[in-house]
Amino acid sequence: MDGWRRGNGTLRVFLIAFSFVFITVFLVLPLCQVLWKAFEFGFRPFWESVSDQYALKALKLSVLTTVAAVICNTAFGLCAAWAVTRFSFRGKGFLITLIDIPFAVSPVIAGLVFIMTFGRLGWAYPFLSAHDIKIVFAVPGLVLATIFVTFPFVAREIIPVLTARGTDEEEAAVLMGSGFFTTFRRVTLPHIRWALLYGVILCTARAMGEFGAVSVVSGHLRGRTNTLPLHIEILFREYHTLQSFSAAAILVATAVLILVARNIVEGISRKDADYYVR
């Protein structure tokens, strides 16, 4: 087995080289291109296009929707993961499948779903218009669409950890008179904290970059419902290449930051596991 793995030198070299070349050509170079385009004429033009009021507003809106979506999905993820791993009930498998829907469904459909629900043709429209609530083509719609698209991340990260840990520590705590929240805070949370953070980070990354679903419900009102990815697209369509790439550079930078954070969390959690478990 070892011989099979190590012995074939050419295959090994080929596979490693192929992976590197592939990633470089299709991922790294295009991203470098974005940065290069952004800084093509130096830092000043970049800064000017980034500090444009609409770009700033788009960034702010992106951050807002991301934060809202992450908070909702963290809460939802914890509840769902808890329910799925701690109780046995009819339709549990179904619930787990449902959680995965956003992975399978195209984001555009997610957007359309909200249009068909809350939009002019939607069944909730009469109620909403009667109470003067705007969802579609407004910030709430953006948040809803982002939530829809990112909602499996936290639950998906926590469920395996909770399953692997079992329930006996919690049972022990309850036997000793610990209430639900104490048990969660003192016993369960320490186990899932890194998985939770990891899920939150992935969720953030996805929410920041979300385009499809948001694009459908946004209505592209510049300065009001344009998130950063939408803003970039609009600029690009209007042949404002520099501005477009400058804004894109910001998105790339956040992505890199998030990746770094993810790796740090992963490292810590591994060390943590070595220390506390076995």
Add this chain to the structure above:
Amino acid sequence: MCVSPKPSSGGMPGARGTAPFPASSPAPGKAPGELPPAAAAPFRGPQDSPAGGARESGSGRPAGGGARGSAFPGHGAPGGDCGAMSPGTGTGGPGTAVPGRASAVSGAPGLGIGTSGLKPGDSAPAGPESEAPRGGAASPGPGGAKAAGEAARAHVSLEGVNKSFGDFSAATDVSFSLPEGTLGALLGPSGSGKTTILRMIAGLETPDGGDIRIGGTRVNDLHPSRRGIGFVFQNYALFRYMTVFDNVAFGLKMQKVPRAAIGERVRELLALTSMEGLERRYPGQLSGGQRQRVAFARALAPSPRLLLLDEPFAAIDAKVRKELRSWLRDMISRLGITSIFVTHDQSEAIEVADLVIITNGGRVEQAGTPLELYRDPATPFVARFVGESTVLEDYGALVGFEGAPRGASCAVRPEFVHVCPPGEPVQFGNSSEDAIVESVSFRGSSLELRLRVKGYELTSFYSLEHAPVAPGERVKVLIYRVYAFDGGEARLVNNSRLSSQGNGYNFVI
């Protein structure tokens, strides 16, 4: 799930410390009175009393099927060893007059009594594996009768408890009771419902029907934390992200015991379990044996009145297991706390427990002292499960058992089969069988022989003192007795050709 962690003033933890249960009448319907101490005494005459007693008291209850009665005629025996202890249990600490919250603390010194303030009679459990503590009642000292009377109060009792998970019945009409201060074992193969029974006592599972009583109080509807239970989980379930100290202190913190008292109590328990100096370690940094001791200390910290242990030795390698077994036995005897542990290992149950409850398929097959189970298995299952029995089908062909009904089967233990050493005169020639030695394996103090007799395969022990035998050799064997299966019953049947020689139960090795 809404859990109120507060130990309300009249709550159980307090009740534990304060005058525990002396006043509480024995569970109604239970008939401790029908266990005369006399029934506990006889050690000789296997056929007559202990078994008879058990069956009669069993038949007094409505229990159907294989559910044996809840009475333990032999419980006086453990009483001999725990009776000495029970003053320790009963007191619950000198400062126990204060009810409520404070008593949780005062429960702490209660343990001190268990450790330091042991009664003189404590020397008894010194040799737990000898027959002495169990046979305590056989030589009734002045305290013996009293101990038996004390122990007659059932501390834990289950009556007609049922539990099913979907279509699977994990417990069917389970009834048994355990006197105060005794160590009981729930023994059975995996899936026999023993863990479910333990978890129902703890309140981690809700029975579908039946009554569970602890100290005379029905606890079915009591929250687990109010039942006064210490629970040691199979894999210990130590809080991995808390230090040893915090693990042990957790239960006390939940009871809102003052900080200083917690520190004192934790140190006391760590000293008891020889874990001093490891307070700041995390469970992941401990060995299996150390973890078990932490789990034990954690379970004992809130001064429970009942200790439940789920497969306490399963996670430990065989070498340390025996050591821990006697450590635990010793510790429980010293504290005098009523305990129940679950195991699938019969040697564990038989060596450690005062009372063994054998479960099979969700039912209680038989409950009794290890010796009773061993000597007088009530059902075919017990006969097969306890001891290293071999089951023979249609054994009527064997010499001395011609009277067996056609098609009947029986269980034979190795000690029922005597191998006549080659070259020595055969004592009971006309009751012996010809056998061929199939294999010989060395068992330390003896040899284990696998023998073929008329197509049956039997096992026997063979002393190293005798002339050696080799595989393939022909020997004479004498089968003293078998456990004949008769419907759902198991019955001791002696070799009919030996009847003139008398038939005390002599272990033949």
